[in-house]
Every structure is written in C-alpha cells, then in structure tokens.
Amino acid sequence: MPFQLKESIRANKGFLAFLLLFGIFRTAVADWNPIPSGSMRPNLLEGDVVFVNRLAYDVKVPLTDISLAHTGDPQRGDVVTFSSPEDGTRLIKRIAALPGDTVELRGERLLINGRQADYTVIGNxxxxxxxxxxxQALHLREHSGTADYRIQVLPQVTAMRDFGPVTVPADSYLMLGDNRDNSGDSRVFGTVPRNLLIGRAERILVSADIKGNWxxxxERIGMSLRQVAHAE
Structure with missing residues (x-):
C-alpha cells in the first residue's frame, strides 16, 4: 500500500469507521425508502420518504438475506419493502395475504379464504x-380481517381486476399495491418469500411534491402509516 494512501487512511480513520457503522446500521437496523411511483396511492405519494424498520421481522446478516433470528411475524395489512422475486428491484407494497391463505380478486373485491373484504366509499x-x-379515481376503505386501510381504483383504466384463486406458499406473502389499477404486484411477479422482505414501513420522514413545484x-412529515391509512 503506497505511503500516501496509508497516511490518508490513518488521518481519516474516524470518518471511515463512521461510514462503516452507518452502512451496517442502514443494512441491518433501519433504512429509508423514497416513493417513486403512484402504486401506493392514496396512502403514499410520489415524493414521500418512509422510515423502514429492518428489525420488524428478522435480524439479518448485513448486506445479505440471511436471517439470524425472527423478531416478529408479518401481518395482513403491513406495508413492507422487499426485493422483487422477479428482478431484485426494491419495491413497497401492502401484505394482502399470509402463508396458507387462499386469495382472489373478483371485480376489484378481495377475497381471503372465501371471505370477501368489506368496502366503504370514501370519495373521488x-x-x-x-x-x-x-x-377519475375512486377512494375506498377496504376492511379485510383485522386490516383496515384506504385503496384507490381507476375505473377508466384497463387492469387486472380478476385474479386467482391462489394459495400462498409457506413462508411467503402476497403483495398488492393500494392503487389497485396502477400497481405491478403479486398479480405480476407472484408471492414473495420471507427472506426477500427488507422491513416494515412505519412513518413518513419527509415529503415533497416532486410531480409539481417540489x-x-x-402536513405529511412525521405521520405514521396507520394515520395515513385512516385519513379521509
């Protein structure tokens, strides 16, 4: 190693150690995720940046999908970040069905184990x-089991409004976007194995109107996703 490089490392070892620890923290403990598309409207908007709890479900070896210990079980209705089983792209969607569930969509209506979710019209x-x-977008409240949140449908768009039935394999989850007619989700790439889950999205850190004037x-800064999902 050249002398100048050794001296540079020695002079900046504190900063380098900080970068290393920060990298470990972000890949193993907590993270943030920008929302680049409208697939989670009306709850998450383009320009939101959400806090992701990487310890919600598993403790993993940093920079890997190897789980050292389970810390919790994903629940129906959780908003999660995960690596797409199709191409590894990081995505954010809502868990619609759990391992062992039989799930289908019939004319936008979600059925879990043969039981249809309840719907309330919120507005346009x-x-x-x-x-x-x-x-024109229609906002609905979807109540599926203990999960309750807003969704959006776009009646003017050609979309996959009928799907399944499929049974979710063990240790896998079925993901749907809240913007049902404008979301590439498990209807496209299939169910998501648990080891591909990155963490649970819990709160909006910052937000800006990136499609407008920035x-x-x-009013969205600091809101929990539970607050957002129950807004009118």
Whole structure:
C-alpha cells in the first residue's frame, strides 16, 4: 500500500469507521425508502420518504438475506419493502395475504379464504397518468380481517381486476399495491418469500411534491402509516 494512501487512511480513520457503522446500521437496523411511483396511492405519494424498520421481522446478516433470528411475524395489512422475486428491484407494497391463505380478486373485491373484504366509499379524486391525462379515481376503505386501510381504483383504466384463486406458499406473502389499477404486484411477479422482505414501513420522514413545484408537504412529515391509512 503506497505511503500516501496509508497516511490518508490513518488521518481519516474516524470518518471511515463512521461510514462503516452507518452502512451496517442502514443494512441491518433501519433504512429509508423514497416513493417513486403512484402504486401506493392514496396512502403514499410520489415524493414521500418512509422510515423502514429492518428489525420488524428478522435480524439479518448485513448486506445479505440471511436471517439470524425472527423478531416478529408479518401481518395482513403491513406495508413492507422487499426485493422483487422477479428482478431484485426494491419495491413497497401492502401484505394482502399470509402463508396458507387462499386469495382472489373478483371485480376489484378481495377475497381471503372465501371471505370477501368489506368496502366503504370514501370519495373521488383525480390522478394524472401519462399519456392518458387526468383520470377519475375512486377512494375506498377496504376492511379485510383485522386490516383496515384506504385503496384507490381507476375505473377508466384497463387492469387486472380478476385474479386467482391462489394459495400462498409457506413462508411467503402476497403483495398488492393500494392503487389497485396502477400497481405491478403479486398479480405480476407472484408471492414473495420471507427472506426477500427488507422491513416494515412505519412513518413518513419527509415529503415533497416532486410531480409539481417540489414544495414540501409539511402536513405529511412525521405521520405514521396507520394515520395515513385512516385519513379521509
């Protein structure tokens, strides 16, 4: 190792140690996830950055999918980040079904083990989708078992409104986006093995209108995802 490089490392060893510890913290303890698309509307918006608890379900060897210990069980309705089983891309969706569940969609309506979720109409909104322009969106409250949250449907869009039935394999989960007609989820890439779960999204850290003028959405900063899912 050249003398100058050795001296540089020695002079900056405190900073290098900080970077190492920060990297371990982010890959094993806590993380953040920017929301780049509208697949989780109306709950998560483009420009939100969410806090992800990497210890919610497993303690993993940093930088790997190897679990050292289970710390909790994923629940129906949890919003989670995970690596796509299709290509490894990091995604964020909601757990719709658990291991052993038989799940299907019939005309947008979710059925778990033959029992249909309950729905309440919340209201209407407008979503802009290129190249289609402004579309009417319908906001609904979906109540499935103990899980209760808002979803959005886009009646003007051609989408996969019928799916299944499929039975979720052991140690796997079925994911759906809250924006049901504009989400690439388990209807496309299948169920997600537990070892691909990264963590549970719990809170919005910061938010800005990246599709508009980049103004901060101060009212969303610090909101828990439970608060967001129960907003009207």
């Amino acid at each position: 909104a407008v979503e802009h989708m290129a190249p289609l322009g402004d579309l 103004a901060p959405r101060t």
